[in-house]
Amino acid sequence: MIELAALLAAFLEATGREAAIWERREGSVVPTLLGASTPSFAERTEPGAMAWDVATWARAQALHAQLVATGDSVGWLFVEAGHAPDADRLLGRLVPVVRRLIRERDGATRELVERYEEINLLYAIGELLGGTTSVEDVADTLLGELAATVGAKRAVFLHTNRAQGLLSPIASLGLGETSYEAVSLDRADHIAVRAYRTGGACTEDGVAAALGDPVLSGQGAPLLAVAITRPSSGIGITGTFAVPTRRSDGGAVPLGVLVLAGRDGGLPFSAGDRKLAVAVSTQIGTAMHNASLVRAAVERQQMAREMQLANELQLKLLPNPRVVQPEARAAARVVPAESVGGDFFLLARLDRDRTGVLIGDVSGHGYQSALIMALALSAAGIHVQAAFDPSIALEAVHRSLRDELESTEMSISMCYAVIDTRAGELRFANAGHPHAFAVTADGQCLRLSAVAPPLGWCEDTIEECVMTWKPGTRLVFFTDGVVDARDAAGERLTEPALLDTLKTMTNGETPEQMLDALFRQLDAHVGRTPLRDDCTVVVVDRP
Structure with a gap:
């Protein structure tokens, strides 16, 4: 020494x-x-x-x-x-x-x-996986490197297809013309299924190996199967490329299985071989998980871009409040709870004496509500111009949307009012919209009561109502998303609180000033709490 x-x-x-x-x-x-x-x-x-x-x-x-x-x-x-x-x-x-x-x-x-060869293998596989976002593209190389290190002549890389209940081959080694078929997860006797179910490694030789995988084992050559599992980080993602989070029994769901066979001299696989195969499978599982995270992130970014585009397109469908000028003044704002929503409004300059004001709220919110909203807005734009009578216009809108509302099981609360200064009247039809008011110059809030249920509930006739219209009166319509807005403690803003704000506006405030005051009140109430529903306010007057 x-x-x-x-x-x-x-x-x-x-x-x-x-x-x-x-x-x-x-x-x-x-x-x-x-x-x-x-x-x-x-x-x-x-x-x-x-x-x-x-x-x-x-x-x-x-x-x-x-x-x-x-x-x-x-x-x-x-x-x-x-x-x-x-x-x-x-x-x-x-x-x-x-x-x-x-x-x-x-x-x-x-x-x-x-262990030099094993260390070298792990390093090589790390380099290989680090240079790709698709494990499937390098599956053949991965399988060949591992098989060479443990001395296996035949091997297969199986990928989990949970939707079909199969382990499907994506790479194989040493099988020649032999086809390796997908393995059903119901085959409890197959060594790959046993590795999948345990989430670990299994070895067999002799008769048991021949039964465990007849294709790879042949006449009883030793077998080694190891499950490919993702890291147990507990992170869940959603989307087309979602990775399963956890199994019901608490273990990680395997993403696939590696099966190796055919060692020289028929020697069984050792504990060291199992340890190496588990280490390699962990590397592969991590790479597959990371690739899924990348794909999901790309998918979410693409969805966010599409939803933003949908939001911009939806807002462009809504009219500019200036369309009712010069006879009337208007201000309106729509704030979707999500990127798109089901609230909408319509302003129409019917003639020099008449101004049409419509508000609608599709049940629910999100993408499906936005599609119904677009159809309803299009139909309303046609029918309010064709029929000066508010009740006739709403019934025509209902007929146009009947099939869509039935198939989607959705409904629309809608109120349409026509200000007629020549006759000194406000004519309106209200199909289940609860928050529509005429606010007088002295602060009185007069409700435009519903005379029929929301469109899509039934086929009831929609009646027309008439009330006196005086100079200084403003129409103020808002949707229930504003009334039901919650603060951090879950308290609602409530309709009385909004009406109290409107009652203070007796100094000739413009529609823009009234709109800003209501949204300041909304923002102060909810703070950073996310909105639960779309919020829309429309204010119109005829000076």
Whole structure:
């Protein structure tokens, strides 16, 4: 041992005394020299190491002899006589420490040498997976690298198809013209299914292997199957490329299975082979999970862009409040709870004396409501121009949308009012819309009561109502998303709170000022709490 020889040489230099250490293993007759300060002293002490009574021999040679432990054996430390016994004892304590460190170093070195190919494989696979976003594209290479390292001649890479209940092959090795069919997850006897269900590794040989995978095992060649599982981060994602989060039994859902067979000489797969296969499968599972996250992120970004575009298109469908000028003034705002919503309004300059104002709220919110909203707005735009009577216009809209409302099981609350300044009247028809008001110059809020249920509920006749219209009166319509807006504690804004704000506006405020005041009240109430429903407010007056 070079290290022990160096230690004993340093002892010689420091004390001027020679030293040697001999080891005698259990069951061995011939002792082994572990180290000596000089070759001559090693030769001098060899007879003592072989002596029956080492201590007696050492005294006869004027040497000191210490019995020291050297790990799994014992040894004798011979030192020339001198006047520093403490140095001898210190040397006796140092020798076992140095010996243990040497053993640990040599053991680690052997482990690295034995596992070099495995480490190299893991590194190569890491490089391979790091350069692709699709494991399927490199599945053949992955399978070949792993099979070569564990000495398998045949192998298959199976991908989980949960929708069909199958493990489907995406890569194979060494099968020639043989076709490897997808494996049903109901086949409990198949080794790949067993690995899938346990989420770990399985090995078989002999008759059991032939039954576990007849294609790969053939006449009973040893088999190794290992499940490919994603990292158990607990992160869930949604979308077309969603990765399953957790199994019902608490384990991670395998993304696939690797099955290997056909080792040289028919040798079974070892515990080391299982450990390596599990490490590789973890790398692959991580890469597949990361690729799914990337795909899902791209999908979400694309969806966000599409929803933003839909929002912009929907807002463009709504009329500009200036369309009723110069006879009337109007202000309106729609804030969807999602990117798109089901609230809408319509303003119509029917003639110099009449202005039409319509508000609608499709049940629900989101993309489906937005589609019905677009149809309703289009139909209303046609019918309010064709029929000056509000009730006739709403019934015509209902007929146009009847099939869509029935098929989607949705409904629309809608109120349409016509301001007629020549007649001094406000004529309106209200199909289930609860929040429609005429606000007088002195702050009175007169409700335009519903005379029929929302469109889509039934075929009831929609009656027309008439009330007096006086200068200074404003129409204020809003949807239930404004009334039901919640704060962080879940408290509703409520209709009375909104009406209290309107009652204070008796100084000739413009529609824009009234609209801004209502939305400031809404924003102050909800704060950072997300809206639960679409919010729309329309304000119109005829000075």
